[in-house]
Amino acid sequence: MVLTIRNVTKCYPGQTEETAVLRGVSLDLAAGSSLALTGESGSGKSTLLHLAGALDQFDSGEIEIAGTRLSGLSDSQRAALRRNDVSLVFQQFNLIPSLDTGKNIALHARLGGTWDEGWGMRLTDRLGLSGLLERYPEQLSGGQQQRVAIARALAVRPRLLLADEPTGNLDEAASAAVMELMLDLVRESGTALFLVTHSAAIAQLLDRRLHLHHGMAK
Amino acid sequence: MTAAAFLAILSHWRRHPLQLATLIAGLALAAGLWSAVQAINAEARASYARAAEQLGTAGVARLIPESGTISVARYASLRRSGWQLAPVLEGVIRFERQNFDIMGVDLLQHPLAPALTKAAEAEAVSPLEALLPPGRIFAHPETAVHLAASQNVHPVTETEALPPGVALADLSLASRLLRRPDSLSYLLVLPDQAQGLKPLSDLAPGLTLVPASTAASETARLTDSFHLNLTAFGLLSFAVGLFIVQGTIALSLEQRRGMIRTLRSLGVPMRLVSGLIAAELAFLALAAGIAGLAGGYLVAAVLLPGVNATLAGLYGAPVDGSLSLRPGWVLSGLAMTLGGTFLAGAQSLFALWRMPLLAAPATHARGQNARRSHLAGAVCGVASIAGGVLILTMFQGLISGFAFLGALMLGAALLLPLLISTGLSLGARLAKRPFAEWLWADTRAQLPGMSLALMALLLALAANIGVGTMVSSFRLTFTGWLDQRLFAEVYVTTASDVQGTELARWLDAQGIKALSRRYHDTRFKGAPLRIYGFEDDTAYRSNWPLLDALPDVWDQAVSGQAVLVNEQLARRHGLAPGDRFELEPGWQLPIAGVYSDYGNPHGQAMVSMPSLLEHAPDIPNRQFGLRVASHDISGLINSIREEFDIPRKNITDQATAKARSLAVFDRTFVITAALNLLTLGVAGFALLTSLLTLWNQRLPQLAPVWAMGLTRRQLASAEILRSLILAAFTAVLALPLGLVLAWALLSVINVEAFGWKLPMYLFPLDWLRLFLLALLAAVIAAALPARRLSRIDPAELLRVFTNER
Secondary structure, eight states, X not given: OOEEEEEEEEOOTTOOSSSOSEEEEEEEEOTTOEEEEEEOTTXXXXXXXXXXXXXXXXXXXXXXXXXXXXXXXXXXXHHHHHHHXXXXXXXXXXXXXXXXXXXXXXXXXXXXXXXXXXXXXXXXXXXXXXXXXXXXXXXXXXXXXXXXXXXXXXXXXXXXXXXXXXXXXXXXXXXXXXXXXXXXXXXXXXXEEXXXXXXXXXXHTSSEEEEEETTEEO | OHHHHHHHHHHHXXXXXXXXXXXXXXXXXXXXXXXXXXXXXXXHHHXXXXXXXXXXXXXXXXXXXXXXXXXXXXXXHHHHTTOOEEEEEEEEXXXXXXXEEEEEEOTXXXXXXXXXXXXXXXXXXXXXXXXXXTOOEEEOHHHHHHHHHHOSSSOEEEOTTSOTTEEEEEHHHHHHHHTXXXXXXXXXXXXXXXXXXXXXXXXOTTEEEEOTTTOOOHHHHHHHHHHHHHHHHHHHHHHHHHHHHHHHHHHHHHHTHHHHHHHHHTTOOHXXXXXXXXXHHHHHHHHHHHHHHHHHHHHHHHHHHHHHHHHHHHHOOOOOXXXXXXXXXXXXXXXXXXXXXXXXXXXXXXXXXXXXXXXXXXXXXXXXXXXXXXXHHHHHHHHHHHHHHHHHXXXXXXXXXXXXXXXXXXXXXXXXXXXXXXXXXXXXXXXXXXXXXXXXXXXHHHHHHHHHHHHHHHHHHHHHHHHHHHHHHHHHXXXXXXXXXXXXXXXXXXXXXXXXXXXXXXXXXXXXXXXXXEEEEXXXXXXXXXXXXXXXXXXXXXXXOEEEEOTTHHHHHHTTSOEEEEHHHHHHHTOOTTOEEEEETTEEEEEEEEEOOOSOSSEEEEEEHHHHHHHOTTOOOOEEEEEOOGGGHHHHHHHHHHHHOOOGGGEEEHHHHHHHHHHHHHHHTHHHHHHHHHHHHHHHHHHHHHHHHTHXXXXXHHHHHHHTTOXXXXXXXXXXXXXXXXXXXXXXXXXXXXXXXXXXXXXXXXXXXXXXXXXXXOOHHHHHHHHHHHHHHHHHHHHHHHHHHHTOOHHHHHTTTOTTO
């Protein structure tokens, strides 16, 4: 399994066990498979995604990424895991405004020392970014920025790709096109995809679906 | 509606207390340092005015001689023609080892006569006693104590009517003490004159009438340049403080764009919104101004003794110590703060005024915007520098010198963002590792938000380098000059002329060469002129610091056929070797050489001793420079003390004399060092505040990199590295600017201010020290944001990614 979440609980300050944002959530995700996480606002979707990305700490339970247990990892060990095994795509794209498109795409893979020029070129070709490599994020449209964010995430060849409403800022047509591309590339690279979405249509495109309600998986 | 809108606008500060503190601190700092300097200037100027008032010379026209002095016969003739004139003889007398400014006046006629009579009567002394031998001296109680302690021939009457440091006596006594019979320094033209008198220009063609309006005290005139220097420093600190304010106002308005848009959508007119923001700024400016004035008052109180030491060291101008709270100072300080606030906020307020109703919240200038803004700034910078150079080449004087410096500093500050941006691009191109690539690019992206603070740092560092180079060059020159001027091994001052003659005889018998040091005080074009007599000695020929001279300078001077003048006299009156110089009426000599003289701001001339004694036979003979082998110095000092009962303090060896002079020199620049340090402190604070105000905007840029696998500790290190890179670039660019500043101070400002031009020396170790200091300031400024970043809760970083933000 690339991702294993077992009985994970998470409370934010001021919350009790009953009102915790996550209450005993468990799931598994194998290499090359995809899982859509749905749920209403405030149900804990993003929190679960962040925990799965080793971005935040949980209170109880356990999470394993590619066989590495997250509990007890130091800050730098978590950072190393994010550098090498996990990639993230966010709704806000979160590109680095000071770097051009080419450098944005390569940054994560180069930080982890896994940058592969050939794979990078293939990604940019597939995502239609070849002519935009010298442009800065502010010079790109929303759809183009989202494709750059996907290219950056996949350039790492991560074991686990986490995506939080990756097409939330795009219109329906662009959203469908981007999703199709992302799923193709995920299959091609054998990456496990864990995606948070409000959209039932997008969730239908993935292998499995999990619904969160008041912090519990249904 | 107004109250509700105002409350909404003010609510911004509740959410951004640090920003509010920064704005108030920036304004208070700007106002504080400016007010401190103004308080010091006002105090000193009031002191000069008080002294002039107390000496009865304020607001009274004067008749001054073109050169030399006015004879008593000339004065009498003018009086006979009906003019009401009051004669004054000024000079310096020495009792024991202490100098006193003495002013000889006609006690019956001088404007101060009633006050002096009252003082004499208070001591149950007949006022007439002052006119009879041995003569009475009047002085401020502070000075009277020293006068009474250093001599017991002339009784001293204390009077508050006189300023400290001045001894006033009847003309006859002053003439005797100064050994200048039949000579008057100038004549006061009393206000009440009879009608129909023959004009003074006809009666006294050799005398110049200086109207009351321009007859400022000599001290005030001499120290004008010093106060202008202080004002320039105050203005620099004010400008550096305003950089902080500008940045904070811009950020606060930018962050409130959304709120303003909402208010306008709800029907609040833009005019009202702008008015409310202006009112908010005015209120904050007044509050900060009051805090700044309080701080400025304290700083002034701390610095005033240093300023007094400087004024005494440079000009011999005593400023009596305490600081008083003047309404004019308070009002001008508040007005300056208010004006500065609106000046700093003008651009942002204008942008706000023009903002369309549906404008989106502004994003930071990046990419094309930033490049355009850097280019525009650079064009303005080049224009400013060119304007400064034009002013310098077209006009002369202190004001044009300072205008050049102002334009140069402003121009360099405007050029800074483009230069740093270019450097950062180069760094990014050379970077090999992804972390370094990101760091360079991110640093460049931060430049628009940091550039004002960096400009402030540039100005502070350049001022430090410039002023530091000037002071160090001056010190080095001064030390070399001391070596040349103080060539005798031992300096002796005897208690009297009789003792002086005995000492000279005794030294001659011992086979020790004694060079006597005698002088005669007179005036040239209304200003004091001291004429020294020198005895022919190889030491003069080999040591004297000549700047410009005819080939046979010493032969001509020794033979009494020529005079040497000091640099300030030559510069002030455009004199050069070969020109003729009138030392006194009927005593003209060609100038054979010009020598450097950093000991005083006044004119000085040197003639051969016989030539001097021929024109002023009765001058004191109490000071001697002795030539002796270095191993005999202490033995000789002991022998002289045993033989002549001369106090230890009246015999000084060369090393001690030099050390004393250097101590005075160092004390003179205490105020400069203090202001330098304060300006650098303000610049460091500007750096800190801009980093803190940028803090909230940083997280969206840092969170993605953190998510990609950089630790918070690495991000914190990057913050410090970024601050270091920017400070290092700024410090490197401050060096050439500082050196140009130093050149301008040494070659333009000093010449106008003191009358001497100094060679410029370079001090790379000082630059290194300052460079490290700038880096330290950068680390300290970045330490707080870096610490916050290293300990930041991941949840705070994650908020950047969450959709429900």
